Amino acid sequence: MNTKQIAALSAVATIAGISTSAQSQTLDAEAAQTIVQSCAARATARGQSHGIAVVDLGGHLVAALRMDGNGWGIQAFAEEKARAAAAWGFPTAGMARAVEETPGFAGAPDVVAVGGGVPIFDAEGRERIGGAGASGEPPEDDAACVIAGIAAAGLRSSRAEN
Numbered sequence: 001m002n003t004k005q006i007a008a009l010s011a012v013a014t015i016a017g018i019s020t021s022a023q024s025q026t027l028d029a030e031a032a033q034t035i036v037q038s039c040a041a042r043a044t045a046r047g048q049s050h051g052i053a054v055v056d057l058g059g060h061l062v063a064a065l066r067m068d069g070n071g072w073g074i075q076a077f078a079e080e081k082a083r084a085a086a087a088w089g090f091p092t093a094g095m096a097r098a099v100e101e102t103p104g105f106a107g108a109p110d111v112v113a114v115g116g117g118v119p120i121f122d123a124e125g126r127e128r129i130g131g132a133g134a135s136g137e138p139p140e141d142d143a144a145c146v147i148a149g150i151a152a153a154g155l156r157s158s159r160a161e162n
Contacts, residue, residue, distance in 0.1 A: 025122045027056045027130040031153040032063035035120075035132050038152035039145040040065055043137070050134040050145055051075035054120070057130055059083040059110075067136070074136045081117030081133030081142070084110045089128050089159075092117035093143060116142030118157045120150055125160030132157075 032054040039052050049067040051074040056062050066075040081092050088095065093115035099106045106113065117133040132150060134142035150157045 025127055025129055027054070027062055027120060029062055031155060032130075034153040035146065035149035035155075036063045036065045037149075039132075039134060039149035040067060042145055042148045043067060043134075046141075048137045048141060048145075050136040050142060051078035052132070052134050052146065052149075053079040053082040054132045055079070055082045055086050055130050057086055057128060059086055059131075062130065070136045077114075077135040078116070078133040078142075080110075081112050081114070081135060082131040083117075083133075084112040084131070085117035085119045085133065086128070086131030089119050091115065091119065091143060091157075092133070093139065115139030116146070118143055118146050118150065121156040121159055123154050123156065125156040125158065128159070129155070 035054050036052050043050050049069045051066050051070045053064045054062050061079060084092050084095065087110040092112045095111050096113040096115065099113040105111060116135055116139045117131060119128055120130040120132055121128050132146035134145045147157045
């Protein structure tokens with residue numbers, strides 16, 4: 001590709017609102033640990049216990065905690081919820097509804113039709129950077145736990161309205 005072609009593609013991308021910058025935000029270990037620790041503190045204060053996982057946008061585990069009383073299956077499910085939310089960009093509770101309403105969606109990759117997985121967006125809510133999941137309590141409590149952790153890290157669990 002020559003310089004003129006690159007410039008033309010860059011101009012088209014700029015007009016279309018597509019970022020050509022290589023500076024996209026990533027989910028760092030410090031933020032992931034804050035999410036996990038804040039979720040665990042919330043759970044402890046409520047007498048609950050979760051498996052908690054935070055993954056980056058590629059679905060790679062960044063931080064995790066299996067709180068006392070949970071087996072490996074609970075932790076594995078938390079990781080699956082986190083990966084699903086990172087992959088699709090919406091909470092796994094919404095996937096449960098989508099499975100009911102959309103034929104074939106249940107068979108799509110990385111679909112988890114149980115609440116408790118939540119996408120992670122940057123502080124402005126513009127860029128999806130990962131996902132967080134919890135398991136071990138009712139799905140609403142699992143989701144509330146990771147949402148609280150995401151907020152404690154200064155990040156968002158939903159995309160900003162334009």
